[in-house]
Amino acid sequence: MxxxxxxxxxxxxxxxxxxxxxxxxxxxxxxxxxxxxxxxxxxxxxxxxxxxxxxxxxxxxxxxxxxxxxxxxxxxxxxxxxxxxxxxxxxxxxxxxxxxxxxxxxxxxxxxxxxxxxxxxxxxxxxxxxxxxxxxxxxxxxxxxxxxGKTRSCIAVTEPDAGSDVAGITTTAEKSDCGQFYIINGAKKWITNGIMADYATMAVRTGGQGSGAKGMSLMVVPLKNTPGVVCRRLKVGGSVTSGTTYIELDNVRVPVFNLIGREGEGMRYIMQNFNHERMFFGVGIVRQARVALSSAFEYCLHREAFGKPLINLPVVRHRLAKCAAMLESHTAWMELTVYQLANMTKADADTQLGGFVALCKANAGMVLDECARCAVLLFGGKGYTRSGQGEIIESIYREVPGARIPGGSEDVFKRMC
Missing domain, CATH: 1.10.540.10 (Acyl-CoA dehydrogenase/oxidase, N-terminal domain)
Structure with a gap:
């Protein structure tokens, strides 16, 4: 069945x-x-x-x-x-x-x-x-x-003091006296795959501090075996295996050849990269919610309490039904949004769907929060234990903040939309 x-x-x-x-x-x-x-x-x-x-x-x-x-x-x-x-x-x-x-x-x-x-x-x-x-x-x-797959990349935008406020990054890239290199100084934080990557597609400030979005650029920055680059793995609450990384950059010399596109256009490139990033991320979040809720449903079909299966208790059915409505309605919205992305040019989608894709990703995190919490409560002590029957539920619930914050935090999305 x-x-x-x-x-x-x-x-x-x-x-x-x-x-x-x-x-x-x-x-x-x-x-x-x-x-x-x-x-x-x-x-x-x-x-x-x-x-x-x-x-x-x-x-x-x-x-x-x-x-x-x-x-x-x-x-x-x-x-x-x-x-x-x-x-x-x-x-x-x-x-x-x-x-x-x-x-x-x-x-x-x-x-x-x-x-x-x-x-x-x-x-x-x-x-x-x-x-x-x-x-x-x-x-x-x-x-x-x-x-x-012979080499690997990562995206490096977020900094210790600049997350969803992308225009607030302070990592600088100043041209050397000879004009052949950018000298990069600063730090990037919470960079997924950073510890595994050969290169970072990195947001840097080429226009000087205080230049805002107009002073940002993107460039390919070598990470492995590069003088001045130090990468260390961060211990985060969930998604441990994804390689969340802190990157320190101390007078790192990068050829001007590695500039992506035009200097000062980095903010535009980053924003136009977000539709795919947020769609891809949001879809995975919804599958996590589905795993949590269906696992809880299966558990309640077999677990007995007070002389009957948990599924026969009205309060249990109410919890499952509430989350099922959220999950299925969000899935329908997500499929429609993806269909629209598939049938529009990138230029049109960037301008017309950016806000909706961001909101869809934000809502996915809220759906996961509800479904994972429901599963923890129905599994009881098993859902709070890092081993045994409820281990996957405990793991999913620990990943909820990692769904609601990265890629642009939920509250920022709702303000923007």
Whole structure:
């Protein structure tokens, strides 16, 4: 018997206008690969605090990192590298945002964001600005190895004193006297995949302090074995395996060649990168909520108290029904938003959907909070214990702040919208 709420309606056999055969094909390929290579060990890895060193290479070899990229894919680059199809036999030119949504959903089906994030965050958020705004010469240097998984990237915007207020960053990039280098000083904090990455797509201030958004630029900053760069892993409450990192930069010399696009345009590039980042992140959050709620439903079907299964108690059914309504209504909104992204140009989506995508991501975090809290309460002491039957619920609930804060905090989103 399929546990109620364990899958979105389109995977329960109900009709939907959004999905075609290629979406179903890709979903089946994802499920088979991820069950074998990610989900069966995800909780063990999260418990241990890291994923295997060769996991990324396993995904890259099977082209299972590329689905984290936004649609449309960089078709010309992929063909040059001998890649003509995505997993499931989807032609690269037919790839759309719905395929990407399916990938994010399946990557989080263990209920944990960390193991999947250890694979996807750099490709999803760090590589796109290079593809969209980097010069041809800059792309020639970095893109082939990034797409093949030979090197890794991350996005580095947030700082100790500047998170959702992106224009408040203080990391400086000043040109050397010879004019051939930027000298970078500052710090980046809470950088997902930073400890694993060879490069950071980094937001820096080239216009001097006080220049606001107009003084920001983006550039490719080498991390590994780079003089002046110190990366240390941060101990955060959840998503331990995703490699959250603090990056210190002390007189780091970066060639001016590594500038992405034009100097002073960094804020615009970052904002236009957000639709994909927030969509991809938000979809994974909703799958975590689904895992929490369906696990609680399954537990209540079998757990007996006061001489009857918990599911027979009205208060239990009320809790489950309230969260089910939130989860299913948000899923419908999310699917519609992704469909709109898939059927609009990037330029139109950036201007017309930015606020709605941000709000959808913010609401996903609130849905997760409700569903995870419901599951903890219904599991009781088991849901508060880092082992045993309720361990996954305890882990998901610990990840709620990591869903509601990164990518732009919830309260900032609601103010903006």
């Amino acid at each position: 399929q546990i109620p709420l364990s899958e979105p309606s389109w995977l329960r056999g109900l009709p939907s206008p959004f999905y075609n055969e290629s979406h179903f094909r890709f979903q089946r390929a994802c499920r088979a690969f991820l069950d074998k290579n990610l989900h069966r060990d995800a909780l063990d890895w999260e418990r241990a605090g890291d994923v295997p060193a060769d996991l990324f290479a396993t995904f890259a070899k099977a082209n299972f990192v590329l689905p984290a990229l936004p649609s449309p894919l960089p078709v010309e680059w992929l063909r040059r590298l001998g890649i003509n199809e995505m997993p499931g036999g989807v032609p690269i030119e037919k790839w759309d945002t719905i395929h990407c949504m399916i990938y994010s959903d399946e990557m989080n089906r263990s209920g944990l964001a960390g193991p999947g994030g250890a694979i996807t965050a750099g490709m999803a958020y760090g590589v796109p600005p290079l593809l969209h705004y980097g010069s041809r010469e800059l792309q020639e240097k970095f893109v082939p190895d990034l797409l093949l």
